[in-house]
Amino acid sequence: MFFSVNRLAFIEEINKCNRIIDSKVPTPSISGILLEIDADKISLISSNTSMSIKTIINMGTNDLLIKETGTILIRGKYFLEILRRMDDDIVNISNIEENIVSLSGEKSEFSLNILNYNDYPTIGFREKGDIVTVKNNDLKKSLNQTIISVNEWNQKIVLAGLNFSIDNSMFYITGTDGFRVSRKRIQLFEDIPNKFETNIPHKSVLELIKLLPEKGECKIVSVDSHVTFIINNTLFQTTILEGQFPDVNAVFPTDFNTTLYMDNKKFFKLISRADIPSEENTSTVVNLILNNDSIFIKSNIHQIGSFEEIFKEFELKGLDEQNICFNSKYLIESLKTFETKNVEINLIDSKKPIVISSSEDMDLSQIILPMFSN
Amino acid sequence: MFFSVNRLAFIEEINKCNRIIDSKVPTPSISGILLEIDADKISLISSNTSMSIKTIINMGTNDLLIKETGTILIRGKYFLEILRRMDDDIVNISNIEENIVSLSGEKSEFSLNILNYNDYPTIGFREKGDIVTVKNNDLKKSLNQTIISVNEWNQKIVLAGLNFSIDNSMFYITGTDGFRVSRKRIQLFEDIPNKFETNIPHKSVLELIKLLPEKGECKIVSVDSHVTFIINNTLFQTTILEGQFPDVNAVFPTDFNTTLYMDNKKFFKLISRADIPSEENTSTVVNLILNNDSIFIKSNIHQIGSFEEIFKEFELKGLDEQNICFNSKYLIESLKTFETKNVEINLIDSKKPIVISSSEDMDLSQIILPMFSN
Numbered sequence: 132m133f134f135s136v137n138r139l140a141f142i143e144e145i146n147k148c149n150r151i152i153d154s155k156v157p158t159p160s161i162s163g164i165l166l167e168i169d170a171d172k173i174s175l176i177s178s179n180t181s182m183s184i185k186t187i188i189n190m191g192t193n194d195l196l197i198k199e200t201g202t203i204l205i206r207g208k209y210f211l212e213i214l215r216r217m218d219d220d221i222v223n224i225s226n227i228e229e230n231i232v233s234l235s236g237e238k239s240e241f242s243l244n245i246l247n248y249n250d251y252p253t254i255g256f257r258e259k260g261d262i263v264t265v266k267n268n269d270l271k272k273s274l275n276q277t278i279i280s281v282n283e284w285n286q287k288i289v290l291a292g293l294n295f296s297i298d299n300s301m302f303y304i305t306g307t308d309g310f311r312v313s314r315k316r317i318q319l320f321e322d323i324p325n326k327f328e329t330n331i332p333h334k335s336v337l338e339l340i341k342l343l344p345e346k347g348e349c350k351i352v353s354v355d356s357h358v359t360f361i362i363n364n365t366l367f368q369t370t371i372l373e374g375q376f377p378d379v380n381a382v383f384p385t386d387f388n389t390t391l392y393m394d395n396k397k398f399f400k401l402i403s404r405a406d407i408p409s410e411e412n413t414s415t416v417v418n419l420i421l422n423n424d425s426i427f428i429k430s431n432i433h434q435i436g437s438f439e440e441i442f443k444e445f446e447l448k449g450l451d452e453q454n455i456c457f458n459s460k461y462l463i464e465s466l467k468t469f470e471t472k473n474v475e476i477n478l479i480d481s482k483k484p485i486v487i488s489s490s491e492d493m494d495l496s497q498i499i500l501p502m503f504s505n
Numbered sequence: 506m507f508f509s510v511n512r513l514a515f516i517e518e519i520n521k522c523n524r525i526i527d528s529k530v531p532t533p534s535i536s537g538i539l540l541e542i543d544a545d546k547i548s549l550i551s552s553n554t555s556m557s558i559k560t561i562i563n564m565g566t567n568d569l570l571i572k573e574t575g576t577i578l579i580r581g582k583y584f585l586e587i588l589r590r591m592d593d594d595i596v597n598i599s600n601i602e603e604n605i606v607s608l609s610g611e612k613s614e615f616s617l618n619i620l621n622y623n624d625y626p627t628i629g630f631r632e633k634g635d636i637v638t639v640k641n642n643d644l645k646k647s648l649n650q651t652i653i654s655v656n657e658w659n660q661k662i663v664l665a666g667l668n669f670s671i672d673n674s675m676f677y678i679t680g681t682d683g684f685r686v687s688r689k690r691i692q693l694f695e696d697i698p699n700k701f702e703t704n705i706p707h708k709s710v711l712e713l714i715k716l717l718p719e720k721g722e723c724k725i726v727s728v729d730s731h732v733t734f735i736i737n738n739t740l741f742q743t744t745i746l747e748g749q750f751p752d753v754n755a756v757f758p759t760d761f762n763t764t765l766y767m768d769n770k771k772f773f774k775l776i777s778r779a780d781i782p783s784e785e786n787t788s789t790v791v792n793l794i795l796n797n798d799s800i801f802i803k804s805n806i807h808q809i810g811s812f813e814e815i816f817k818e819f820e821l822k823g824l825d826e827q828n829i830c831f832n833s834k835y836l837i838e839s840l841k842t843f844e845t846k847n848v849e850i851n852l853i854d855s856k857k858p859i860v861i862s863s864s865e866d867m868d869l870s871q872i873i874l875p876m877f878s879n
Contacts, residue, residue: 208782209782212781212782213781213810216777216778216780217778218774231810238814238816239812239813239814240812240813240814241781241812242810242811242812242813243809243810244808403590404587404591404592406590407583407587407615408582408583408586408587434618435617435618436583436587436605436616436618437615437616438613438615439613439614440612440613440614441612442612
């Protein structure tokens with residue numbers, strides 16, 4: 132086994148594989164990264180109990196030059212540490228003994244102990260099944276906008292991740308923790324069989340966000356109990372969360388008594404001020420009182436203090452009297468997901484969900500259930 | 506009590522006081538910040554078991570306007586959190602009830618519970634004693650260069666901080682953990698009685714580094730078992746470490762067999778490469794072999810791997826054969842303290858200390874004891 136490759140590009144691919152590795156597993160081989168050096172490409176493979184990654188560097192890209200094929204199983208952490216310390220643009224990698232690999236540049240040489248690749252399990256990557264294609268940047272943005280409503284430790288397992296579904300050529304990504312709902316839709320430009328529905332675990336969503344570049348497209352392949360994301364030269368496969376995701380359409384109100392039109396940043400800052408810090412990091416209940424041309428925002432934390440502010444910079448459609456309480460953290464997180472100048476706060480009454488939306492991004496909705504104070 | 510002040514300036518002064526507060530003390534009053542509002546100034550005072558701070562905002566500075574004098578004891582953490590959330594340039598602060606203070610801007614108003622200032626102990630600040638005056642930036646830089654050799658948890662208490670001493674109009678700052686010594690001298694421009702010697706605890710040095718601005722001068726006042734640093738409008742007082750600091754002059758070699766002249770950055774990168782990462786974060790032993798016109802750098806970590814590099818970019822004075830082992834972390838940290846282009850590595854033999862110096866900064870010396878391998 133002998134090849135040379137662009138050091139920084141190699142670091143990037145190893146890093147993709149290394150991120151998902153669980154160093155606490157009892158069998159050391161599973162915590163390694165498998166490098167298969169073929170005549171025309173190098174495949175890097177890693178895995179943990181719920182995710183697997185396979186990424187490929189092809190001959191002719193990234194200064195890759197393969198002089199001798201072979202297979203090795205490396206410990207990613209040390210490989211990365213050493214590659215990062217090297218100065219060279221190109222690094223040469225070769226077996227010097229059965230269990231020792233050499234990394235060398237122009238002047239320096241590292242010898243690194245490796246693992247036995249025969250101990251590595253065979254990992255199957257599924258690339259065929261129901262396929263949806265979306266733009267990488269659309270998917271990345273949508274995941275960031277919806278993951279805020281997911282509680283990784285939700286007792287209802289199916290809620291501990293994001294739901295992907297298709298309806299009428301629309302791809303929906305939905306997250307909910309039972310107190311709020313985040314939903315984003317992406318217009319598809321191909322006809323898809325309606326049967327695509329799956330739930331991606333929280334940790335896998337976070338990893339996927341890191342893997343997605345700004346450019347290009349991602350193919351999402353659903354088959355049995357796995358989903359594979361094909362992102363350029365990288366396959367990312369995850370197990371799914373079993374169970375029936377709740378029908379959130381049922382909780383989405385459509386008719387509102389009051390809509391408030393506001394500057395996103397100004398309203399965000401106002402609610403951030405009301406979000407009084409507390410000793411135990413408990414959530415702050417904020418009371419919004421709409422009265423004619425004024426919004427009174429009040430909050431109160433036992434033993435710490437209270438806050439009050441009058442806000443008049445809004446436009447109104449509908450009823451000019453409302454009195455509603457909500458968790459300030461939920462509203463703050465929702466407002467952050469809108470990269471728009473303005474937002475709309477849609478209200479029915481003190482007991483019905485608040486819907487946050489924006490005419491500048493019709494595909495994103497955030498819903499927050501109200502709280503009942505006193 | 507009623508005053509208004511520039512919000513950002515006020516945050517800065519409260520932050521100075523809040524940083525040293527130990528929130529885990531059993532009596533809540535000690536974890537407060539005392540604000541004494543006089544006719545012409547506000548004093549802010551805070552304290553923990555080893556450090557105290559008093560900082561003053563004078564009338565006529567920082568938009569301070571005092572409308573009513575008084576004393577309050579606030580919880581710094583919440584005060585800061587709220588001040589940071591406000592939008593206003595100027596903030597108004599007043600008592601609204603005996604135990605409630607109001608912070609208000611143009612539109613928003615916070616009410617915050619405060620502590621009882623009668624419970625706060627009287628803290629004496631010593632401003633008279635043996636005084637040394639140094640430039641703030643000189644002191645800050647010197648502390649950063651010498652603290653690397655201090656082990657906060659050193660069993661020999663006097664070594665758990667930095668030693669300040671004066672000899673022949675030179676102000677010396679010295680740190681040592683028994684394996685290495687960092688020493689920096691600052692030329693004084695006034696005659697000082699030779700009796701100035703004190704040991705500042707590690708935590709107090711870190712706090713002092715944060716307090717020192719780039720401009721102006723600092724007066725260091727030593728009296729009994731305390732040292733007070735007078736930095737512009739701020740007094741910072743610390744207890745000292747009792748005991749006799751070792752005479753490090755005795756370990757300072759002056760005659761060397763070999764001096765290596767090298768580019769600081771290049772040598773630093775070389776030693777960083779040799780500093781192979783290990784599982785248990787143990788230190789790496791690096792072997793430097795000088796042979797004629799080449800330096801061989803070798804390192805080895807059990808079960809992980811080994812490193813080897815030949816380095817020729819140096820000039821030499823003296824003996825061209827040396828073979829010495831040292832802790833790579835110590836050398837890396839020493840080299841970092843030199844903000845110079847070149848460094849000199851001074852060697853005697855494999856069993857004598859290595860001295861790192863630079864002709865561009867004659868006031869700084871770093872000494873490392875060698876290690877004996879095999």
